[in-house]
Amino acid sequence: MLQLDRVVELYLLLPKYPRKLSVSELHQRLINRGPDFNVCRRTVERDLVDLMGSRHFGVVTDGAKPAGWYRDPQISVFSDHRSTNQPAPVGINPQPAAPELGCVRCAAEHRQAAAEPVPMRCAA
Structure with a gap:
């Protein structure tokens, strides 16, 4: 067994806030x-x-004695789609990133900057 398997399993055992579990309860589960x-x-x-x-x-953790542990969905970047047995929704970008722009985030920033009006300079 890999440590990663154990940590992922432990993460999936954590309840969402406001429910909490102690280390002993999580250990037993x-x-x-x-x-x-x-x-x-x-x-x-x-x-x-x-x-x-x-x-x-x-x-x-709430820091109490014994400490209660939970997942805070306001902080986590992962949504819980495990309980519905549905795949996580995937956003489709209508404008794929051009290879010369690098990563998707950089491409999005580039498109945003290109959409802003550029002040015209006087040619006179």
Whole structure:
């Protein structure tokens, strides 16, 4: 089993705010997922701290004793489409990025800048 598999499984076990789970509850649920996830409680704590340190996942603790852990959808860049068994919606860009513009973000900024009016200079 890869560490990544365990961390992803742990992330999927986290409830959305306002529900919360303690490390002990998350540890027990992770163990119940199968023998591949039989790790110590301290490893679960470390994994949660790692997830919380990432700016992408929106994992938060309330700091209480015992701490409650949850996913904050306001912070996370991932939406939860797992519960509906539907694929995540994919946005279609009507103007594909030109290869000379580099990444999609740069191409979008370039198109925005091109759409702004350019002040005319007097040719006289």
